[in-house]
Amino acid sequence: MEKKLLEADFLQMIQEYNRIIYKVTSFYADQNTTIDDLFQEVVLNLWKAFPNYRKESLVSTWIYRIALNTCVSYFRKNIRRPKCVAITPEIKVYAEDNEPITTLYACIDQLGKLERALILLWLEDRPHKEISDIMGITVTNVSTKINRIKEKIKQMSKT
Amino acid sequence: MEPEEIKKMWQENVLIEEKQQISDLKINEMLKNQGKSALAKLIKTANFYRFAIIPLGLLFCLLSHLFFVAGGYYPVYPLLFLLICILLEPLEIYLYRLLKGIDFSTMPVKEVSERILKYHHILRKCEMYGIVIGVIYLSIWYYLYYKLTFGSEIVWVIIIFMIVMCMAVGFFVPSAYKKLYYRHINQINESLRELKEFDESNDNEYE
Known part of the structure; x- marks a missing residue:
């Protein structure tokens, strides 16, 4: 029961x-x-x-x-x-004809596993403290890493 | 496209936000595979080798006389195999404990990633060295067997064959192994590099 x-x-x-x-x-x-x-x-x-x-x-x-x-x-x-x-x-x-999201997924494919986790949590608008708890890194490190990954995605989406 | 725009689009994406139902039947079907998750299988395998490696070595020693039917017996050779099994036992216990200690619900992602990568990295290295040592070991065994069977006339041929085999194996196996399992080993190495970068960033924060 x-x-x-x-x-x-x-x-x-x-x-x-x-x-x-x-x-x-x-x-x-x-x-x-x-x-x-x-x-x-x-x-x-x-x-x-x-x-x-x-x-x-x-x-x-x-x-x-x-x-x-x-x-x-x-x-x-x-x-x-x-x-x-x-x-x-x-x-x-997502809709397959949604180009920005399709581009995002294409960029995500080139990221490492931990980077994907970080960027997903950022996209989902989770607070940095929560991201830090889930990932096991400091809050400052979360901000730094996310900024780096955003920059990477920006560069990748341009090419 | 700017990341902030992508984020806005991601959050506005209607299909993601819709509540979509999966049939309970399908979830129940999935739950029938309880205990068969990837981690559970790895733990089972590690547990098996933790208990089986020394008995396997002993079994090999007890049955090895069947392979020396030509007469004469070199007990030191199968005992060497048993010694290798005994020396590997602490490593098997370490690998089992590494996996068993993983708890997805309480451990952070970085720690789980570290443990799994460590396990796979050690396992791949052991596999590779195991194949090389195994082929060399069998080549020497083959030499001993034919020396006993055919006498000294054939010994030089066998010795040359053995040296060529050992050299070929020593060079060929690691590169062939890497090529055959390239994607998987590459994936592990990439993940290890990523983890190292995460660790370095963390260390820089504390300095």
């Missing part, structure tokens, strides 16, 4: 916050790793951590942390994938 209640709460949380998960996974998907793979990984890790979540932080912060950790640590080699459940037909993050 308790497990069913937990599952129900978990399902409700996923429905509420699925777009966060989708945005994070879309930042890290590439030719070898699909959004479906990463989405499933994030859901599994969220489910694993859900019973121990004591609301010490906001739900969105908690989800960002787990989703980013999952994507940053995912290496496809030597992993036999479990059967992947496709969710991409059901969710779209």
